[in-house]
Amino acid sequence: MDLLSANNIIFFLLATIILVFGFLSVTTTKILRAATYLFFVLFAIAGLYLFLSYEFLAAVQLSVYAGGIVVLFVFAILLVKNLGEETEKVSFQKKLVGGIASLAGVAVALITAFNYGFIQNETADEAANAVDMQAVGNALMGVEKYQYLLPFEASSILLLACIIGSVVVAQKNKEEKR
Amino acid sequence: MDYTILLLAIPFLMFLIIGLLGYKMTPKFSGLLGSAGLAVVTALAYYTAYRYFFTEFGQAADGARETIVMFNYTWLDLSNASRPDLMIQIGMLLDPISVMMLVVITTVSMMVHIYSMGYMHGEEGFQRYYAVLSLFTFAMLGLVVATNIFQMYIFWELVGVSSFLLISFYFTKPSAVRAAKKAFIVTRFADMFFLIGILILSYYTKTFDFLKLTAVDPEAQHATLVFSTMGGKMFMGLSVTSIALLLIFLGGAGKSAMFPFHIWLPDAMEGPTPASALIHAATMVVAGVFLVARLFPVYFFEAPDVLHIIAYIGGFTSLFAAIIACTQTDIKRVLAFSTISQIAYMMVALGVSGFGGHDGLGFTASMWHLFTHAMFKATLFMAAGCIIHAVHSNEMDAMGGLRHYMKKTYYTFGIACFAIAGIFPLSGFFSKDEILVAAFEADKILYFCQTFVAGLTAFYMFRLFFRIFFYNEPKFEHTPHEAPANMWVPLCILSVFTIFSGWFPFSKWISTDLIGYDIHTVWPIAIGSTVVALIGIGTAYVLYYKKNDIPDRIANTCKSFYTWASHRFYIDEVYLFITNKIIFGGICAAIAWFDRHIIDGFMDLLGWTTNTVSEETKEIQSGSVQQYAWVFIMGVITIVTLALYL
Amino acid sequence: MNIPVEYFLVLSTLLFFIGVFGFIVRKNLIGILMSIELVLNAVNINFVVFNRFLYPDKLEGFIYGLFVIIVAAAETAVAIAIIINVYRNMKNIDVNSIKELKN
Numbered sequence A: 001m002d003l004l005s006a007n008n009i010i011f012f013l014l015a016t017i018i019l020v021f022g023f024l025s026v027t028t029t030k031i032l033r034a035a036t037y038l039f040f041v042l043f044a045i046a047g048l049y050l051f052l053s054y055e056f057l058a059a060v061q062l063s064v065y066a067g068g069i070v071v072l073f074v075f076a077i078l079l080v081k082n083l084g085e086e087t088e089k090v091s092f093q094k095k096l097v098g099g100i101a102s103l104a105g106v107a108v109a110l111i112t113a114f115n116y117g118f119i120q121n122e123t124a125d126e127a128a129n130a131v132d133m134q135a136v137g138n139a140l141m142g143v144e145k146y147q148y149l150l151p152f153e154a155s156s157i158l159l160l161a162c163i164i165g166s167v168v169v170a171q172k173n174k175e176e177k178r
Numbered sequence B: 001m002d003y004t005i006l007l008l009a010i011p012f013l014m015f016l017i018i019g020l021l022g023y024k025m026t027p028k029f030s031g032l033l034g035s036a037g038l039a040v041v042t043a044l045a046y047y048t049a050y051r052y053f054f055t056e057f058g059q060a061a062d063g064a065r066e067t068i069v070m071f072n073y074t075w076l077d078l079s080n081a082s083r084p085d086l087m088i089q090i091g092m093l094l095d096p097i098s099v100m101m102l103v104v105i106t107t108v109s110m111m112v113h114i115y116s117m118g119y120m121h122g123e124e125g126f127q128r129y130y131a132v133l134s135l136f137t138f139a140m141l142g143l144v145v146a147t148n149i150f151q152m153y154i155f156w157e158l159v160g161v162s163s164f165l166l167i168s169f170y171f172t173k174p175s176a177v178r179a180a181k182k183a184f185i186v187t188r189f190a191d192m193f194f195l196i197g198i199l200i201l202s203y204y205t206k207t208f209d210f211l212k213l214t215a216v217d218p219e220a221q222h223a224t225l226v227f228s229t230m231g232g233k234m235f236m237g238l239s240v241t242s243i244a245l246l247l248i249f250l251g252g253a254g255k256s257a258m259f260p261f262h263i264w265l266p267d268a269m270e271g272p273t274p275a276s277a278l279i280h281a282a283t284m285v286v287a288g289v290f291l292v293a294r295l296f297p298v299y300f301f302e303a304p305d306v307l308h309i310i311a312y313i314g315g316f317t318s319l320f321a322a323i324i325a326c327t328q329t330d331i332k333r334v335l336a337f338s339t340i341s342q343i344a345y346m347m348v349a350l351g352v353s354g355f356g357g358h359d360g361l362g363f364t365a366s367m368w369h370l371f372t373h374a375m376f377k378a379t380l381f382m383a384a385g386c387i388i389h390a391v392h393s394n395e396m397d398a399m400g401g402l403r404h405y406m407k408k409t410y411y412t413f414g415i416a417c418f419a420i421a422g423i424f425p426l427s428g429f430f431s432k433d434e435i436l437v438a439a440f441e442a443d444k445i446l447y448f449c450q451t452f453v454a455g456l457t458a459f460y461m462f463r464l465f466f467r468i469f470f471y472n473e474p475k476f477e478h479t480p481h482e483a484p485a486n487m488w489v490p491l492c493i494l495s496v497f498t499i500f501s502g503w504f505p506f507s508k509w510i511s512t513d514l515i516g517y518d519i520h521t522v523w524p525i526a527i528g529s530t531v532v533a534l535i536g537i538g539t540a541y542v543l544y545y546k547k548n549d550i551p552d553r554i555a556n557t558c559k560s561f562y563t564w565a566s567h568r569f570y571i572d573e574v575y576l577f578i579t580n581k582i583i584f585g586g587i588c589a590a591i592a593w594f595d596r597h598i599i600d601g602f603m604d605l606l607g608w609t610t611n612t613v614s615e616e617t618k619e620i621q622s623g624s625v626q627q628y629a630w631v632f633i634m635g636v637i638t639i640v641t642l643a644l645y646l
Numbered sequence C: 001m002n003i004p005v006e007y008f009l010v011l012s013t014l015l016f017f018i019g020v021f022g023f024i025v026r027k028n029l030i031g032i033l034m035s036i037e038l039v040l041n042a043v044n045i046n047f048v049v050f051n052r053f054l055y056p057d058k059l060e061g062f063i064y065g066l067f068v069i070i071v072a073a074a075e076t077a078v079a080i081a082i083i084i085n086v087y088r089n090m091k092n093i094d095v096n097s098i099k100e101l102k103n
Helices: A006-027 A031-051 A055-079 A092-116 A133-140 A149-170 B005-024 B027-054 B096-119 B126-144 B149-167 B174-205 B224-230 B240-255 B264-270 B273-282 B284-294 B296-302 B304-325 B331-352 B357-391 B407-421 B427-442 B444-469 B485-503 B523-544 B550-557 B559-566 B568-620 B625-645 C005-025 C029-054 C060-090
Strands: B068-077 B087-094
Touching: A006 A031, A006 C005, A006 C029, A031 A055, A031 C029, A055 C029, A055 C060, A092 B625, A092 C005, A133 C060, A149 C060, B005 B027, B005 B087, B005 B126, B027 B096, B027 B126, B087 B096, B087 B149, B096 B126, B096 B273, B096 B284, B096 B357, B096 B485, B126 B149, B126 B273, B126 B284, B149 B174, B149 B240, B149 B264, B149 B273, B149 B284, B174 B224, B174 B240, B174 B264, B224 B240, B224 B296, B240 B284, B240 B296, B240 B304, B264 B273, B264 B331, B273 B284, B273 B331, B273 B357, B284 B296, B284 B331, B284 B357, B296 B304, B304 B331, B304 B444, B304 B559, B304 B568, B331 B357, B331 B427, B331 B444, B357 B407, B357 B427, B357 B485, B407 B427, B407 B444, B407 B485, B407 B523, B427 B444, B427 B485, B427 B523, B444 B523, B523 B550, B550 B559, B559 B568, B625 C005, C005 C029, C029 C060
Parallel strands: none
Antiparallel strands: B068 B087
């Protein structure tokens, strides 16, 4: 395996970005910075999708996450006062407890993953080409096997409910307005 | 089913109506309502008595009195194949003694109802008083017409309750509350024996029914059922029959205030006087006598030893109570001890009685004395009520010379005194005479004892009479006056009964074997008792007609005996010593310590453990989502590890 | 493409538990929400990677990834609305000081 092949360099670069900024985004004391780090992570994950030749997914990731959700976070942070500087330090005990849980989880998951012995599909490399957009459209718009019209419609209703719900929840009480 | 159920239903209905709705009625209306209801019951009782004694209704084919079961509902059916008759029923049994009791109860109760309208006028709780009177009348009627011993026990307890309620009528007075508790506890204690006796009896005979229990075979001289089931069985050296019947008698002794259960009756005088007249003189306290009379064939044939005990307890109690009565100064207490003494008389008569024909004279005499005693003792109590009403005191010292002020009370009280003293031709003469005849025939010791008691009775009654109506007038706070009409009219009616009930042919009506027979006054004995009574009256006249110092001198010469007697021989103190010092102080203290430290300590330990554990573990329920998430993650990791690698 | 699938799994596992760690230690509601986004993305990587490496001729993992993104977006929108409301009522979004539902 050629360690310095383009594939490897791109993958490790993306992985490093994801892990480092992910870690920073959960440990930084400044919440706005955390949002920024999160943005980098999401961006790198979009890169990962591109690396796996899922262009459409990468586009969705970029537009929904990087373009929508992070912006929402930033708005929320700015709407909620005094969150630019989160000064309160996290206690060492809490860090220890969280660290134990996380490391134990990592250990179990990795041991399992390495022991499982995945049978990699030999045709993976040829299929690394871009996914046909028409195939995606067909998959979303049919009711046959391996077609997902129902989840698609369900998610559209979910989104509608979310829009209404968000408006209702975030709305000021009428009594408060008075 | 016919009208007789109304005898029980009407008083009960009155109790419910006055008890539940009384607070909406005016006192006068509730009194009138109760009296009206009872008037109907009285009329029905008299009609029943008329039918039973004077028409074919009560006549069996062979000329004997019939025992009639009017109705008999099964309330609890405990029967099975091996005991087909064991069931608790509520019914109505008419036989001579129950019909006679119907008349006694309704008559006295009616008089008390009318009398109370005057006596209780303006009292708080007037409606309550009438409600409880109705309850009592219901319970007492139910008791005497009981078809089985368990029904009798139920109503027995009911009269106990109504007695308790009436004694504690003035429940703001601590002494009344104490007296009510005392009466209830003492009689209840005796009832425990009664219940055990019932259970023993029914365990062997497998029935509660009086008719089956008292069925006798005169040829074989046995009470058939009891003999066949219990005969010859022994327990701790005594026959089971004797034990059971003795226990049942002890229940009766509690209700009838026989020694040593007599202590409650004098204190029960804390209740309103008319209630005392009804319950603690005329009706409820004779329930014990009635109980023994009801089971008389069983006692006679199967447990003559118990009958002897009854006779001697009766003899002792009558003497004992008569002596105490001579020393009391509270007029109601004197009457209370007199009641104890007279009931003991009836017990003696039952105890010495034989069975069948003229041998059953004691039985007849007992019931007769029950009747006459109810009449003259009710008269005495009501007259005492009039006197108390007039002078506002129970103490003799507040009285004297009242004959000038209260003519009607004076005459009726006098008549009743002569009756209880046994002076010809008043009722007491006849009934007491027959008791003495029966005692003479059976047991000379008891005869002399009872004759002496007759003298004592005459003495203390006339002591009372002279002290109240003659003697020296004290300074009255306000001039005594005659009681209102609704108080003296019942007195007059009852004194009519007092005068004439001696002439009723009781032996034709009431006998052990239900067949009428003739009795005649045995003159030597009658004259003997009359002479003794006259000596008693004469002594009382000398000592108490005018104020003089002879009584004090006599009291001083036998000072210690007088003190003992006036303190009722310290029986109450003995009870208090036993209960307070021995039971409460000794046994109960240890039990209380055990309860407080071991039982409670164990419970405290349980509570402390629960509390501590929950205090320690409640931190788990912190409400912090992050902590829950951590536990969740660790749980998932643990489960995954276990599932995959173990 | 010669990177073994385990490498991707290491990446996603680490990212997942970074998210878990954040969820446990963060005090700020928005911070917790960000941690959840990290967790969701880690899962998404797994979906996509399994699709690509194990069943390259199918689209299931791809479609699931799509739906996860949709659901995450919806969830975030609602959560932020709630957070804003909470802040408006409590003047605070520290998890430890929001105890109105306790008791």
